Amino acid sequence: MLCLGIETSCDETAASVVEDGRVALSDVVSTQIDIHRRWGGVIPELASRNHLLQVMPVIDEALSRAGKTLEQLDCIAVTSGPGLQGALLVGLQVAKSLALAAGKPLVGVNHLEGHLLAIRLAADAPEPPFLGLVVSGGHTTLYEVPAFGTYRRLGTTRDDAAGEAYDKVARLLGLSYPGGQPIDELAQRGDPKAIRFPRALRGDDILDWSFSGLKTAVLQHVQAHGVPTGQALADLCASFQEAVADALTKKVMLGAKKVGATQLVLCGGVAANSRLRSLAQERAEAAGLTLFLPPKRLCTDNGAMIAVAGTEAFKRGVRSELSLNSDPSWRLGA
Ligand code: KG4
Ligand code: ZN
Numbered sequence: 334m335l336c337l338g339i340e341t342s343c344d345e346t347a348a349s350v351v352e353d354g355r356v357a358l359s360d361v362v363s364t365q366i367d368i369h370r371r372w373g374g375v376i377p378e379l380a381s382r383n384h385l386l387q388v389m390p391v392i393d394e395a396l397s398r399a400g401k402t403l404e405q406l407d408c409i410a411v412t413s414g415p416g417l418q419g420a421l422l423v424g425l426q427v428a429k430s431l432a433l434a435a436g437k438p439l440v441g442v443n444h445l446e447g448h449l450l451a452i453r454l455a456a457d458a459p460e461p462p463f464l465g466l467v468v469s470g471g472h473t474t475l476y477e478v479p480a481f482g483t484y485r486r487l488g489t490t491r492d493d494a495a496g497e498a499y500d501k502v503a504r505l506l507g508l509s510y511p512g513g514q515p516i517d518e519l520a521q522r523g524d525p526k527a528i529r530f531p532r533a534l535r536g537d538d539i540l541d542w543s544f545s546g547l548k549t550a551v552l553q554h555v556q557a558h559g560v561p562t563g564q565a566l567a568d569l570c571a572s573f574q575e576a577v578a579d580a581l582t583k584k585v586m587l588g589a590k591k592v593g594a595t596q597l598v599l600c601g602g603v604a605a606n607s608r609l610r611s612l613a614q615e616r617a618e619a620a621g622l623t624l625f626l627p628p629k630r631l632c633t634d635n636g637a638m639i640a641v642a643g644t645e646a647f648k649r650g651v652r653s654e655l656s657l658n659s660d661p662s663w664r665l666g667a
Pocket of ligand 1: 343468469470471472495496497499500511512513514517601602603604605606607632633634
């Protein structure tokens with residue numbers, strides 16, 4: 334079974350052909366990061382315009398690298414939300430046009446379901462039930478996944494997403510956008526105990542996060558001491574990173590205990606973070622949980638994860654009408 338996945342919800346134009354929901358025959362990602370970097374964040378209209386330029390070449394490339402034609406596909410999956418409205422519409426309209434022209438079924442996919450199922454492309458992938466933490470630039474939510482297509486929200490951020498905190502702190506420190514990777518790299522040379530940043534919502538009965546207080550604490554530190562350089566910058570990054578990784582993994586372990594989970598998946602751009610990965614491994618082992626970490630390139634946005642989620646939905650009988658609309662704030666699960 335062959336599915337073409339198309340992703341244009343934010344700042345990557347991506348397409349991929351996936352076989353049987355497990356094997357990416359191609360995975361083409363055209364990133365707009367260089368375009369948005371000079372503005373320090375994603376500019377929605379620029380994103381839409383660039384998707385429009387890139388989407389057809391990216392899809393052509395995905396088909397040709399997979400050695401497949403449109404006619405050989407079983408379905409076409411596309412991110413229809415959540416994300417930037419104008420950006421979503423580009424991928425959605427192209428997917429509809431291709432589905433109509435080639436006479437193929439269309440499947441609208443929730444971007445977050447894509448992140449949760451990206452692990453299916455790794456050699457070692459869990460079958461449900463599992464617990465999945467989606468931690469990206471726009472989302473920080475813990476899901477219980479009893480079966481494909483069923484998602485229960487256990488906890489979420491009450492303000493900033495973890496990736497958003499990374500990007501805002503990076504900006505404060507004069508580091509480039511997106512901030513996750515530069516902070517991660519600096520943190521590896523720093524002392525995570527140098528500054529004790531706050532952890533919010535510490536109660537064991539709360540599965541939610543809050544990162545705005547942490548962001549403010551970094552701002553206050555910079556206001557008091559100036560923007561650090563050299564070792565002090567590395568120490569600040571390591572201390573911030575420790576606070577994020579500690580808060581994320583603590584609540585995930587609480588959630589696992591609460592629902593009796595035995596398998597855990599981390600996904601989304603921030604799941605590429607070195608400290609989050611090592612601390613999650615440490616705490617999962619201590620709790621007797623099996624942790625599944627997608628390779629870093631499957632953590633950030635890609636078309637293959639959309640094809641995987643599309644394949645699973647297709648197998649459940651999901652078909653979208655050609656009148657399918659985008660839903661910029663589509664919430665996954667109850
Ligand atoms: O999943 P993604 O590509 O896009 C969204 O759906 O948001 O995630 C992008 C986010 C950005 O905020 C970026 O700073 C963060 O992932 N990120 C990281 C790392 N690599 C990317 N955050 C922390 N450490 C990293 N190594
Ligand atoms: Zn994403």
